[in-house]
Amino acid sequence: MPTVSRRTVLGTLGGAAALAAAPAPASARAPKPPHGDDLGLLFDSTRCVGCRGCVARCREANALPEDVKLVDGAPYDAPLDLNDRTLTIIKRTGDGPGDAYVKAQCMHCADPACVSVCMLGALHKGERGVVAYDVDRCVGCRYCQVACPFNVPRFQWSSATPRIVKCELCRHRWREGKGAACAEACPRDAVVFGTRAELRAEAHRRLDAEPGRYRGGVYGEREGGGTGVLVLSALPFTALGLPALGPEPVPALGETIQHGIYQGFVAPVALFGALAWVTWRNRRASGGGEEEP
Amino acid sequence: MTSGARAVGGRLLTPTFKVMLVLWAAATAVGVVRFTQGLGAVTAMNDGYPWGLWIAFDVVVGTGLASGGYAIALLVFVLNRGRYHPLVRPAILTSALGYSVAGIAVMFDVGRYWALWKVPLMPWRWNTSSILLEVALCIMAYLAVLLVELSPALLERWARGRHLRREAFAARWLPRLSRALPFVIALGLVLPTMHQSSLGSLLVVAGTKVHPLWHTGALPLLFLLTAFGMGYAVLYFETIFSSAAFGRPLETRLLGSLGVFIAGVILAFVAVRFAGLMGAGRLGLTVTSGTLSFFFWAETLLLLSAAGLFLQQWVHASPVTQLQAALLALAGGALYRIDAFLVAFQPGHGWRYFPSLGEILITLGFIATETMLYIVAVRRFPILAGVSVAAAERLPAGVQEGAAS
Numbered sequence: 001m002p003t004v005s006r007r008t009v010l011g012t013l014g015g016a017a018a019l020a021a022a023p024a025p026a027s028a029r030a031p032k033p034p035h036g037d038d039l040g041l042l043f044d045s046t047r048c049v050g051c052r053g054c055v056a057r058c059r060e061a062n063a064l065p066e067d068v069k070l071v072d073g074a075p076y077d078a079p080l081d082l083n084d085r086t087l088t089i090i091k092r093t094g095d096g097p098g099d100a101y102v103k104a105q106c107m108h109c110a111d112p113a114c115v116s117v118c119m120l121g122a123l124h125k126g127e128r129g130v131v132a133y134d135v136d137r138c139v140g141c142r143y144c145q146v147a148c149p150f151n152v153p154r155f156q157w158s159s160a161t162p163r164i165v166k167c168e169l170c171r172h173r174w175r176e177g178k179g180a181a182c183a184e185a186c187p188r189d190a191v192v193f194g195t196r197a198e199l200r201a202e203a204h205r206r207l208d209a210e211p212g213r214y215r216g217g218v219y220g221e222r223e224g225g226g227t228g229v230l231v232l233s234a235l236p237f238t239a240l241g242l243p244a245l246g247p248e249p250v251p252a253l254g255e256t257i258q259h260g261i262y263q264g265f266v267a268p269v270a271l272f273g274a275l276a277w278v279t280w281r282n283r284r285a286s287g288g289g290e291e292e293p
Numbered sequence: 294m295t296s297g298a299r300a301v302g303g304r305l306l307t308p309t310f311k312v313m314l315v316l317w318a319a320a321t322a323v324g325v326v327r328f329t330q331g332l333g334a335v336t337a338m339n340d341g342y343p344w345g346l347w348i349a350f351d352v353v354v355g356t357g358l359a360s361g362g363y364a365i366a367l368l369v370f371v372l373n374r375g376r377y378h379p380l381v382r383p384a385i386l387t388s389a390l391g392y393s394v395a396g397i398a399v400m401f402d403v404g405r406y407w408a409l410w411k412v413p414l415m416p417w418r419w420n421t422s423s424i425l426l427e428v429a430l431c432i433m434a435y436l437a438v439l440l441v442e443l444s445p446a447l448l449e450r451w452a453r454g455r456h457l458r459r460e461a462f463a464a465r466w467l468p469r470l471s472r473a474l475p476f477v478i479a480l481g482l483v484l485p486t487m488h489q490s491s492l493g494s495l496l497v498v499a500g501t502k503v504h505p506l507w508h509t510g511a512l513p514l515l516f517l518l519t520a521f522g523m524g525y526a527v528l529y530f531e532t533i534f535s536s537a538a539f540g541r542p543l544e545t546r547l548l549g550s551l552g553v554f555i556a557g558v559i560l561a562f563v564a565v566r567f568a569g570l571m572g573a574g575r576l577g578l579t580v581t582s583g584t585l586s587f588f589f590w591a592e593t594l595l596l597l598s599a600a601g602l603f604l605q606q607w608v609h610a611s612p613v614t615q616l617q618a619a620l621l622a623l624a625g626g627a628l629y630r631i632d633a634f635l636v637a638f639q640p641g642h643g644w645r646y647f648p649s650l651g652e653i654l655i656t657l658g659f660i661a662t663e664t665m666l667y668i669v670a671v672r673r674f675p676i677l678a679g680v681s682v683a684a685a686e687r688l689p690a691g692v693q694e695g696a697a698s
Contacts, residue, residue: 083340113498119426120411120418137418139411140404142343143425149501151640154340155404157333162404241641243501254497255422257510261490262427268483275371276479282373283475 029256032249033226034110036197038129039169040228041105041180044206045240046213047190048101050090054182054191055079058088058105061170061181084156087167088182093239100233102240103191105182106131106152106167107220108228109250114144114153116251122164123153129196129228130169138164149224149243149250169228199230206232225249298382298446298675301539305669313661320658323651327401335651341644342635344402346652349634351398351659353492354627356432357523359391361531362439363485364524368554370478376547379678380528382446386676387531389439390666394659396436399429401655424494431488438481445470446674489520496633504637506578506589509569516630518562523626525555526599529619533612541677549610552603552618559600559622563593588632595625 056077059066067079067086079086081104088105108131114123115131123144126132140162144153156162170180178184183193192202203218219237220227224245233240261267327335338345361384368374369381400406411418412429419426445467452463470477493516496503509515529548536543570576580586602618635646648656671677 116420116422117425117498118420119423119429120415121420136408137411138405139408140406141402141425142404143423143495145340145343146495146502147498149499151341155332155343157331157336157339159331159404160329162331245501250500251422251498253500253510254424254494257497257513258422258424258427258491258494261513268487271486272479272483275482276475279370279478280475282370286373286375 029252029259031225032111034196034228035129036195038108038110038196038228039179039194040108040129040196040199040230041169041183042192042194042199042203042230042232043103044190044192044203044232045100045102046232046234047188048090048103049188049190050092050101051187052090053185053187054103055086055088055090057181057185058167059086061173062087082152082154084154084158084162084165086154087165091241093235093241098235100235100240102233103182104150104152104241105229106169107150107224108167108169109224110226110228111224111249111251113147113149113250116255117143117147119143126168126171128174130171131166131228132168132171133164133166135163140164147251149245196228196230203230203232222247225252298379298449298678300450300675301541301672301677303539303672305672310665310668313665316654316657316661317665320655320661323654323658324401326651327655332402332404335649335655337646337649337652339644339646341640342638342646344634344638345646346635346648346656347398347402349631350627351656352395352402353630353634355391355395355398355659356489356492357520357626357630358527358623359388359395360485360489360520360524361385361527362388362442362524363482363489364521365528366442366478366481368551370475371482377551379544380532380547382443382676382678383531383535383671384524384528385439385442386446386670387527387667389436389443390663390670392432392436392439394663395432398656398659424491424498428488428491428495431484431491435481435484435488438477438484441470441477442481446670446676449675450673485520486517490514490517492516492630493633496638499638502638502640503633504582504585504639505573505575506570506582506585507633507637509566509573511565511569512633514565515562518558518565519626519629521558522555522562522596522622525551525558526619526622526626529615530623533616533619535671535677536612539671539677543612545610545612545615548615549606552606552610552615555618555622556600556603556607559596559603559625563596563600566593585632585637588628588636592625592629592632595621595628599625 059077064085064087066077067083068075069078070076071078079089081091082089088103090101090103092101093099108129110129112123112125112131115121115125118124118137119139119141120137122134122136122138124132124134140155142155142164144164145151145155152166154165156165170178173179173181179193180191183191186192192199194202200218200221207214207218213234214232215234216237219231219233219242220229223242225248231237231240231242238244323335332338336345336347365377365380365384369377400409403409412426413433448463448467448470451459452467454460490513493512493514496508497510497512500508528551532544532548535541567576570579578586579589582589599618599621602614602621606615606618
């Protein structure tokens, strides 16, 4: 039986291993920093009294059906969490006196995981930094839901023609000169709509004016590469249900590994060439014909 | 221009086959509900666990189990171990079936299945950062490659048939296929290398959700190694199964010499995993993570015991321990993949997932369909090789029971 030289074998195996484990150059990925004129929200949980006016106004502005639940036999629009018809929600962190209300909605990351993983760009960075959804490019794979560290994108589980549902910062209202409906509804300036530069200035103004009121700075200035929604809190941010993210964008590690392996598609093509050559040579050496699968 | 493979022949509608048909019918009924009422009507998936049994088992474990064609092609055509050639065609058949089932499972799983054609056909929309896009394109391309690799089985049947035009077609295409083969085989090795490793990369982005015992930058390498391990183990299982089910000769000695390859792959997996945990200072988590520590050690011990039995084949080959080794390795590899995608996937407080009856029925239906197609294919097409060892060994009675089809 004809044999391949040890070097060929090791070379081929080495190529395969390198393809899977190539160390990625640190510079493989261009940073996508937030811009000062990106639009976003500031949520100040110390000012929120849990009136849920923002939840109701959001539903109205986005023409979403109510999430009706029976409480002691009486119907209420009472969503318990973000869901297929609820783009923002107010939840209480606990029931003690020191606890707080927290608002959840899409954080509009500067460098979002959902956008990084979306196959056809259904979720994409739209104008002014908004994370926008285009249903025509969505196949309903739900990788965005797997990837989002904030569990924001929601899926229409009870529809035969489902789509992803998430806050798009009321981008359909911008042309009318209106901002996010939730901020418009807030009676206590706990939710503020504006550009990132304005919101950061406002957040720091509040921090400087009453340093004892807050703790932990401004969530979203650096977390996960920066988020369009900034949060102020008297409690640790993790108590509000916000994930403890480093300054690295969430998709950075995965993209760096993947782009490191597939840079310029050199490794797969080289592996293909090497394998085709070895197979061809082996077959010729063993007399061809009888080796087809 | 003959491959030495022959159709097994025999009756199709055996009792086993009828049970499979019942499972297929039940799954079809559930499928009707899924496509008319939405995924929520039949599955337990939710916004915290957007991927459930169908992705974790049918696609991620399924294509792992379907890596036999990948593993054997590397061995026979690249490493030039020609004596394993009789294992090639059945392995490629099961790979083609496994990947087809994974493809159909994706059709069931994605919400907007009618838009799936856009994935291969709208390249100007491709998001090249998306690992899932790479996985999807690779799997589609690989399925095509598997069908090309399998096509000689059909053409050989035509070449021997009485249909003149088919015979002419086969006579024209068989030599062409044979010439193109090195390139097809190389493609059939590169594509699984890409997507089997990328199945692991899929989870890298979910760093806040996948438990640190499973979340590592080495996920692509670990998934590639499990693909090899499961692929070789499936060759064992398949060979022993078809011996029992179709009265085929056993390939005990042939498989025995393969054992050292598999043991090496499995030990490499365990070594990479522990090195990664050690490097990240996470070794302590292997004992402090409660239920997840249990699953971690279950995977590790299943794989290590499989590796031990595979090494033993090198010294003393026996069909019983071969079957045990294969099953242990398959269980270990499958458990690792399920754990990474479901058990170790923790989206946050309050989220729970356990597959619903409907999801399980659909998955059983897929397995039944795959089994029926395999039986039809080996009984009617030249897939399984003739006697490849001088003395045709027979299985001990204990193994033969229960596998009779």
